[in-house]
Amino acid sequence: MRPDGPRPAIVGNDAGPEPPFPLKLDGKVIKGFGRGSKELGIPTANIPLSGLSVGGHEDLESGVYYGWAGLSPSQAVRQHLSGKKSDYKLMSPDVYSALGSSQSDLSAISADQGAVFPMVMSIGWNPFYKNTVRSVEVHIMRDFETDFYESHMNLLILGFIRPELDYVSKESLIEDIKTDIDVAGRSLSRPAYANLARDPYLVEFEGKGELAS
Numbered sequence: 062m063r064p065d066g067p068r069p070a071i072v073g074n075d076a077g078p079e080p081p082f083p084l085k086l087d088g089k090v091i092k093g094f095g096r097g098s099k100e101l102g103i104p105t106a107n108i109p110l111s112g113l114s115v116g117g118h119e120d121l122e123s124g125v126y127y128g129w130a131g132l133s134p135s136q137a138v139r140q141h142l143s144g145k146k147s148d149y150k151l152m153s154p155d156v157y158s159a160l161g162s163s164q165s166d167l168s169a170i171s172a173d174q175g176a177v178f179p180m181v182m183s184i185g186w187n188p189f190y191k192n193t194v195r196s197v198e199v200h201i202m203r204d205f206e207t208d209f210y211e212s213h214m215n216l217l218i219l220g221f222i223r224p225e226l227d228y229v230s231k232e233s234l235i236e237d238i239k240t241d242i243d244v245a246g247r248s249l250s251r252p253a254y255a256n257l258a259r260d261p262y263l264v265e266f267e268g269k270g271e272l273a274s
Contacts, residue, residue: 068240070247072127073220077253083128084121084218085262086197087269090210103151103238104205105198106130108214123185123225127245130180130201131215131263137207138176149204151239156246160202163255175264178203180216181245185225202242213269215262219254 073079088108132138149157160179182199199216222244226237248254 068223068244070244071251072222072244072248073254075251075253078219078257082219082221083257083260086216086218088197088214090212090214092210103200103235105200106209106214108197108199108216121184122221125181125183125222125225125241126218126220127179127181127222127241127248128219129177129217129249129258129260129263130199131175131177131217131265132201132209133175133213133266133269134173135209135212137205137209137212140206149202151242152202152246153243156243156250159250160246163250163252164258175266177258177263179246179249179258181222181241182216182218183225200238200242202246213266215265215269217257217260217263219257220248222248 073082086108090106091109092107152160164179179202180199181202182197184197186196199214222241249258
């Protein structure tokens with residue numbers, strides 16, 4: 062059940078991620094449950110839990126996390142280079158502006174390398190939908206004109222936002238997800254977290270399967 066009271070606006074130590082973070086996960090983007098865009102208006106990219114590398118943490122707590130996502134080269138990436146302006150509307154304007162300023166030099170990454178984007182993600186069972194399998198659902202905080210199924214995704218998880226919750230309505234779930242997005246955006250805007258978007262791991266895809274065309 063969703064707790065009462067205001068939620069923290071920022072999570073994580075200002076000096077940078079604390080153990081066990083940062084954590085690295087990677088996997089191929091697959092089709093998920095089909096409800097992120099259709100029902101919630103918040104699209105997600107799913108990667109199979111069995112295909113993840115979790116930096117030695119095989120049983121990560123169910124909940125919501127934030128960090129950076131690297132996507133392998135694809136048509137979607139070429140249409141939407143890192144660091145370019147986006148018409149993303151799920152984040153509060155002031156948070157979006159601050160996060161955009163922190164990513165100003167990501168445009169140095171070429172489309173042939175891939176792209177790096179801010180992300181918020183859930184790991185768990187999603188009790189509102191009563192999933193029967195544990196899933197990883199990543200919301201990249203940008204707009205995309207095309208899907209990027211079969212792309213490879215490298216995730217750098219920098220912190221924990223909140224535990225997995227059940228909800229009395231779809232509207233309350235959407236409200237909390239939008240709060241998650243703002244919390245992630247503010248948290249990633251801090252220099253110690255923004256600088257980690259330049260971690261070479263995020264655009265290292267060699268040997269990780271066929272890249273999307």
